[in-house]
Amino acid sequence: MRVLLIGSGGREHALAWALSASPLLTELFAAPGNAGICEIARCVALDVADHAAIVRFCREQAIGLVVVGPEVPLVAGIVDDLAAAGIRAFGPTRAAAALEGSKAFTKELCREAGIPTAGYAAFADRDAAMAHVAAAPLPIVVKADGLAAGKGVTVALRRDEAEAAVDAVFAGGPAMVVIEEFLEGEEASFFALSDGRTVLPFATAQDHKRAFDGDAGPNTGGMGAYSPAPVMTEALVEATMERIVRPTVAALAARGIPYRGVLYAGLMICADGPKLIEYNVRFGDPECQVLMMRLKDDLLTLMAATVDGVLDRTSIRWHEDAALTVVMASRGYPGAYATGSEILGLDRAGAAEGVEIFHAGTRREDGRVLAAGGRVLDVTARGASVAEARERAYRAVDLIDWPEGFCRRDIGWRAVARERQGRA
Incomplete structure (x- = not known):
């Protein structure tokens, strides 16, 4: 089967890595891919927002399945357009993708179906949202209704934080905000x-x-x-x-x-x-x-x-091992950051026991791997326990020479603490 993978991040590199091991695969394409994906797939310079161009490519290359990695093309209806052209695609339609595309849609669905979730109110009017914030108990959670790349949520401990979050949602013009009760757990x-x-x-x-x-x-x-x-x-x-x-x-x-x-x-x-x-x-x-x-x-x-x-x-089986990934990001992320810095030591780090390095925001230039985004690398390891996987991942992190990057040093702390308690 010839497969087209859409996306360019660490998620897509991991998917490409797994797909490349399939006995069903005859050729893997990626649009647009990144420096890591291009080592295991044929990267093509397609504009993923141009659905007609994607359809043409799939027809020309006899693509048997399109795998859509990121949420933006799903919410934009790429699966619908591929289906209309008779092309199979893994991912929900535009209507189903509203589960992520609109938090208000999901909350309404939960209310109708009796699905346990936080109490909420949705507002298309800034003043009404502000009045709700003024009366609601703290902490309070403020969410932009639409896509926000995982960063459109504010857990406000103070009233002014919640008000600033509401203002941020409406700063660009007409919008929808969802305000939720804070859940403990x-x-x-x-x-x-x-x-x-x-x-x-x-x-x-x-x-x-x-x-x-x-x-x-x-x-x-x-x-x-x-x-x-x-x-x-x-x-x-x-x-x-x-x-x-x-x-x-x-x-x-x-x-x-x-x-x-x-x-x-x-x-x-x-x-x-x-x-x-x-x-x-x-x-x-x-x-x-x-x-x-x-x-x-x-x-x-x-x-x-x-x-x-x-x-x-169908059934799904898993390795008993745990796995852990450490994100290496450009200094300044999630705020302003610079791109173009060179990353060294990837081959040495990737050769460490149980380790795979997935590229998230990289590009290759003159044989060098350069940072090209906020989140840049996902240093991932398997181990018999979360603690062992973490030890292997950080050992590989320390083999990477990239002064312009940073990472957290405490990934997996809850699980490691539980493992220690279990041995006590």
């Missing part, structure tokens, strides 16, 4: 595959959103992750499937919107069970990197089964 990332009827649990992970050690600093797209998430016991996995994921897919189907693809539920594990924070309609980044390291079955086979509606005949 531990966050986890839960993934499932859905073919519109059958839903299979994929795996669990936990990520670290804050920029600096100790969960300090601004929110980012993610500074590291590990899998499995120890907080997600078998009972919690089943509760999440029964109370959240399956009812969501059923509610969409009742609206005539079959959900096909991967569904990523951001959860808060509260005293009374799991509650939905938000949905993403694609693999998380950097969670995808640790999931691909642990996946035992063939990714391309699973994706094809999802698209073809035969997940009821």
